[in-house]
Amino acid sequence: MNDSVKPEGLRSRAWFDNPDNADMTALYLERYMNFGLSLEELQSGKPIIGIAQTGSDLSPCNRHHIVLAERVREGIREAGGIAIEFPVHPIQETGKRPTAALDRNLSYLGLVEVLYGYPLDGVVLTIGCDKTTPAALMAAATVNIPAIALSVGPMLNGHFKGQRTGSGTIVWKAREMLAAGEIDYKEFIKLVASSAPSTGYCNTMGTATTMNSLTEALGMSLPGSAAIPAPYRDRQECAYLTGKRIVEMVAEDLKPSDILTREAFENAICVNSAIGGSTNAPIHLAAIARHIGVDLPIGEWERLGHEIPLLVNLQPAGEYLGEDYYRAGGVPAVVAQLIRNGLIREAAITVNGKTIGENCADVEIEDERVIRPYADPLMENAGFIVLSGNLFDSAIMKTCVISKEFRDRYLSNPDDPGAFEGSAVVFDGPEEYHAKIDNKSVNITANTILFIRGAGPIGYPGSAEVVNMRPPAYLLEEGVHALPCVGDGRQSGTSGSPSILNASPEAAAMGGLALLRTGDRVRIDLRKRTADILISEDELSSRRQQLENAGGYAYPDSQTPWQEIQRNIVGQMSSGAILEGAEKYQRIAQTRGIPRDSH
Ligand SMILES: CC(C)(O)[C@@H](O)C(=O)O
Numbered sequence: 001m002n003d004s005v006k007p008e009g010l011r012s013r014a015w016f017d018n019p020d021n022a023d024m025t026a027l028y029l030e031r032y033m034n035f036g037l038s039l040e041e042l043q044s045g046k047p048i049i050g051i052a053q054t055g056s057d058l059s060p061c062n063r064h065h066i067v068l069a070e071r072v073r074e075g076i077r078e079a080g081g082i083a084i085e086f087p088v089h090p091i092q093e094t095g096k097r098p099t100a101a102l103d104r105n106l107s108y109l110g111l112v113e114v115l116y117g118y119p120l121d122g123v124v125l126t127i128g129c130d131k132t133t134p135a136a137l138m139a140a141a142t143v144n145i146p147a148i149a150l151s152v153g154p155m156l157n158g159h160f161k162g163q164r165t166g167s168g169t170i171v172w173k174a175r176e177m178l179a180a181g182e183i184d185y186k187e188f189i190k191l192v193a194s195s196a197p198s199t200g201y202c203n204t205m206g207t208a209t210t211m212n213s214l215t216e217a218l219g220m221s222l223p224g225s226a227a228i229p230a231p232y233r234d235r236q237e238c239a240y241l242t243g244k245r246i247v248e249m250v251a252e253d254l255k256p257s258d259i260l261t262r263e264a265f266e267n268a269i270c271v272n273s274a275i276g277g278s279t280n281a282p283i284h285l286a287a288i289a290r291h292i293g294v295d296l297p298i299g300e301w302e303r304l305g306h307e308i309p310l311l312v313n314l315q316p317a318g319e320y321l322g323e324d325y326y327r328a329g330g331v332p333a334v335v336a337q338l339i340r341n342g343l344i345r346e347a348a349i350t351v352n353g354k355t356i357g358e359n360c361a362d363v364e365i366e367d368e369r370v371i372r373p374y375a376d377p378l379m380e381n382a383g384f385i386v387l388s389g390n391l392f393d394s395a396i397m398k399t400c401v402i403s404k405e406f407r408d409r410y411l412s413n414p415d416d417p418g419a420f421e422g423s424a425v426v427f428d429g430p431e432e433y434h435a436k437i438d439n440k441s442v443n444i445t446a447n448t449i450l451f452i453r454g455a456g457p458i459g460y461p462g463s464a465e466v467v468n469m470r471p472p473a474y475l476l477e478e479g480v481h482a483l484p485c486v487g488d489g490r491q492s493g494t495s496g497s498p499s500i501l502n503a504s505p506e507a508a509a510m511g512g513l514a515l516l517r518t519g520d521r522v523r524i525d526l527r528k529r530t531a532d533i534l535i536s537e538d539e540l541s542s543r544r545q546q547l548e549n550a551g552g553y554a555y556p557d558s559q560t561p562w563q564e565i566q567r568n569i570v571g572q573m574s575s576g577a578i579l580e581g582a583e584k585y586q587r588i589a590q591t592r593g594i595p596r597d598s599h
Contacts, residue, residue, distance in 0.1 A: 012048040015119035047121035047250040051085040060128035061201040075243020102462025103397035104131040111139035122250040128152035133211040134284035141292035145585040146249040148275040149221040150242040151212040153230035158195035165195040166203035166315035168494025187400025200230030203322035205314040207493035217271040219259040223359040227330030260292040263345035273308035273383030276317035287576030305383030316496035328370035335360040337374040358592040389532040391512040392503035402498040415537030418527035422449040423551030428467040455489025456506025459555040468497035504574035514553040515543040
């Protein structure tokens with residue numbers, strides 16, 4: 001065992017080795033001995049390390065963690081710890097109805113109870129699929145025991161007829177092809193399935209690769225670990241090293257609060273722009289920040305991130321996939337480019353006990369087709385912009401997926417008025433969108449702005465990835481492949497649609513979107529960062545009054561107890577969509593002591 005581990009400082013001793021509480025110690029011990037752990041092991045002063053297992057048959061993106069956990073255990077054991085693996089509420093982005101976002105806060109709550117209420121001195125967080133990463137980091141932030149994240153890694157690259165097919169990204173393209181009659185149902189499924197050739201999560205720069213990259217940028221996983229594809233042997237080695245390292249972290253008392261500092265979040269925002277990260281990242285980082293007590297208003301994404309160039313050439317903003325990202329150098333190669341241009345707070349400490357500067361400064365890019373040097377980026381000023389107006393207090397737009405033509409015209413050309421106006425077509429939820437999008441009587445033209453509402457944390461509930469709406473089939477046939485899309489829902493990180501999304505407050509919370517009507521003129525000025533319905537204040541107030549009199553914006557009833565509970569206390573996406581009030585429980589392992597005895 002590591003000599004510097006001080007058994008008297010271990011919280012697990014309050015359960016397993018506490019002569020002053022002999023009555024309870026026996027009860028706490030005996031059941032953990034019933035599967036073969038010895039008294040000697042449990043009372044030796046070795047740290048008890050949890051392996052928070054997010055993998056299962058229900059969560060295929062994270063399922064490979066079941067295999068990796070064996071190597072984590074070996075690392076823990078070798079460094080002198082005792083591993084205890086336990087299940088985390090499963091979340092599969094592509095499997096959970098109505099949406100995996102509903103489960104992020106549920107998984108967070110469950111993990112907080114486990115980390116706090118059991119004899120754990122440190123924890124390995126097995127992260128991967130979109131919501132599993134923030135849920136785990138949010139819980140680690142709240143409880144604040146030493147924690148290290150282990151990514152499961154992306155799937156291998158997908159291929160179809162000689163072309164790379166990326167998870168999610170190919171779905172949106174294939175949906176258009178199906179709608180335009182270019183492929184049939186069977187070909188559609190074959191094309192989409194080609195993007196998922198192995199175990200792991202999305203091989204694109206979707207939300208999963210984004211959140212796993214940002215976890216590394218935050219300092220919460222080993223340097224170089226995020227991009228390793230799931231089936232690679234390097235991933236197994238990384239699992240072993242992660243297990244070893246958590247035992248040392250317990251000895252060093254290196255906790256999330258030491259790592260998840262303001263500087264760490266600023267680094268993550270900069271890295272997100274350089275990688276072309278998902279529009280889901282601001283929601284999750286805000287949530288993690290609130291649980292650790294760091295103030296991270298939504299405007300910081302534009303202030304710190306907008307002027308950062310796009311360096312990573314991964315779909316949907318670029319062309320390559322996860323294996324290429326790893327071979328090109330992954331997160332450390334990106335961070336090194338940002339360091340050399342003064343954009344990283346280098347002193348931020350990471351899980352390996354070194355600073356991000358020490359870890360990354362000397363890393364070189366291995367393939368400049370996939371990770372571009374700072375001086376020769378894929379795009380300048382590639383980060384998010386934050387808009388506001390009478391439609392919402394805030395919404396974001398991912399500028400690195402805006403077409404060059406649109407960007408030159410509306411965002412970067414100072415001689416152009418910089419605003420576009422269109423007539424609104426409003427869908428109340430994705431069901432209405434799917435039912436009506438191809439219906440010619442709805443009168444969607446190339447000058448229409450598509451809106452979707454009722455898709456936020458309360459309305460859906462949880463918030464759905466539905467804002468990237470395709471044009472009607474008849475416009476696709478005419479060559480119109482995109483219409484401006486706006487909504488109070490989210491969008492898959494794998495989508496290249498330059499939507500205006502995550503609008504807060506949502507319609508269900510009576511944000512301005514609730515007042516919009518099909519046929520209204522809407523003006524969006526990307527340079528001024530505004531989005532407004534072009535009607536008078538009086539008309540807006542009278543619509544609000546009418547809606548309030550009718551009981552507010554209507555959305556479907558809750559179908560489960562958790563839907564109802566979450567709807568009553570969830571906040572808006574701009575501030576992380578966390579359970580409001582939960583953020584007052586901070587660093588509870590230190591501030592709330594050990595929980596009371598159970599018997
Ligand atoms: C399921 C997806 C495709 O992973 C999506 O949720 C994303 O945001 O990337």
